[in-house]
Structure formats: structure tokens, C-alpha cells
Amino acid sequence: DSSGKEGVGGRxxxxxxxxxxxYMGERRRTEPVVESSTTAGDHGTLRRSQSDRTEYNQKLQxxxxxxVGASTSTTSPQEDExxxxxxxxxxxxxxxxxxxxxxxxxISDLDLCIKEVIQPLRNKQIARFxxxxxxSNIELVHQVSAKLLSLxxxxxxxxxxxxxxxxxxxxxxxxxxxDTYKIYCYHHDDAHTMLESYEKDEELKQHLRxxxxxxK
Numbered sequence: 001d002s003s004g005k006e007g008v009g010g011r012x013x014x015x016x017x018x019x020x021x022x023y024m025g026e027r028r029r030t031e032p033v034v035e036s037s038t039t040a041g042d043h044g045t046l047r048r049s050q051s052d053r054t055e056y057n058q059k060l061q062x063x064x065x066x067x068v069g070a071s072t073s074t075t076s077p078q079e080d081e082x083x084x085x086x087x088x089x090x091x092x093x094x095x096x097x098x099x100x101x102x103x104x105x106x107i108s109d110l111d112l113c114i115k116e117v118i119q120p121l122r123n124k125q126i127a128r129f130x131x132x133x134x135x136s137n138i139e140l141v142h143q144v145s146a147k148l149l150s151l152x153x154x155x156x157x158x159x160x161x162x163x164x165x166x167x168x169x170x171x172x173x174x175x176x177x178x179d180t181y182k183i184y185c186y187h188h189d190d191a192h193t194m195l196e197s198y199e200k201d202e203e204l205k206q207h208l209r210x211x212x213x214x215x216k
Contacts, residue, residue, distance in 0.1 A: 093161045100156070103149045110142040117211040129204055134194050136187040137180065144180045148173050 118138070121131045151169045170177075198204040 089161055096152075096156060096164065096166055099166075100149065100152050103145065103152065107142065107145050107149060110138065110145065112215055114139060114142060116214045120211060120214070121207065124207065126204070126207065128201075129198065129207070130194065133187075134191050134198070136191055137183045140180050141184055144173070144176050147176070 113135075118131060118135055121129060148169070151173060152166070155166060155169050156164050198208065
């Protein structure tokens with residue numbers, strides 16, 4: 001009958017309205033909500049749901065990602081390799097320069113020791129002063145060091161940095177270096193003990209003091 005039809009139609013309309021309310025309620029839970037503040041005048045406080053914050057964070061990371069890679073994308077792999085190669089070559093040149101300067105300083109110290117200490121003590125011919133025992137084969141050390149410096153200068157003078165072969169220099173002089181320093185190191189402890197005994201003798205101590213003063 002007509003009353004029954006109207007009842008069915010009313011229930012359908014009520015179900016439609018209920019679904020619409022549920023849909024709008026779900027949207028309000030996920031969409032940004034602006035709450036007015038009574039103390040801030042016309043300005044409001046923005047409150048976002050957790051899903052909105054997560055989405056915003058993802059978008060922010062996506063926007064930032066190209067900026068992070070922008071600085072590296074401007075240079076090609078070949079240019080990066082060239083920059084690394086130049087830095088390594090500059091470092092190598094610096095190390096070789098420092099190596100040669102250190103060797104020059106060492107030879108200069110040996111020169112002073114031989115001229116201002118060893119030779120004067122030998123000339124005095126002090127009976128109880130064993131100059132060779134105290135200084136071992138230091139003159140041979142000087143000769144080998146001078147040879148090493150000469151080879152280093154030969155390998156670097158008027159030679160492009162990339163063509164300077166330094167390892168070969170040490171291989172050439174490896175034998176003489178080893179033989180010379182074996183003797184020097186072997187006698188080092190005895191020389192130290194001898195020096196301590198000489199410093200207890202006032203006359204010998206004065207000779208050593210004069211040599212040190214000459215060096216200064």
C-alpha cells in the first residue's frame with residue numbers, strides 16, 4: 001500500500017543522510033582543522049592530524065632531496081677524478097719537498113758536528129778521549145746522506161711532478177744506508193755510556209763544553 005511505500009522511502013532517505021553524515025565526519029577527522037583563538041584576535045591556530053603531518057614530512061623530504069644532490073650533480077665523474085688527482089699530486093709534491101728539506105737540514109747538522117766537534121777534539125789528541133768510539137762512523141753517515149740528497153735532487157730537478165720517481169732513489173741506496181746505519185746503531189749504546197763517563201771528568205767535560213759553545 002501507499003503508507004508502506006512511504007515508510008520504505010523514508011528509511012532509504014534516512015540511510016542516505018546517515019551515510020552522508022558518516023562521510024563528513026570522517027573527512028573532519030583527517031582534514032586540517034582551524035581553531036579560532038579568543039586571545040589572538042583574527043589570527044587562528046592551525047592544528048593538523050597525524051596523517052597530514054606524515055604527508056607533509058614526506059613532501060618536504062622530496063623537495064629537499066634534489067637540493068642535496070644539486071651540488072654534486074653539477075660536476076661530472078671525470079671532473080671529480082681530476083680534482084682528486086690534483087689534490088693527491090699537490091700533497092705528493094709537498095711531501096717530497098719536505099723530505100728533501102729535512103735531508104738538507106740533517107746534512108747541515110752533520111757538517112757542523114764534524115767541523116766544530118769531531119775535528120777539534122781529534123786535533124787536541126787527548127789520550128783518554130776516544131773520538132772514534134764516541135762518534136762511531138758518523139762521517140760515513142754524512143757521506144751516505146749526502147749521496148741520498150744528491151739522488152733526490154737528480155730525480156726532482158727539471159722533472160715534472162708526475163714523472164718524479166722517488167721510490168727508485170731509496171731502492172738504489174738501500175744497501176749503503178743499511179750497512180752504514182747498522183754500524184752506527186750497533187755502537188750507539190756504548191757511545192752513550194762513554195759520554196756519561198767523560199762528563200764526570202772535569203777536564204774532558206770542559207773540552208766538550210767548548211765544542212758545544214762553538215756550535216752555538
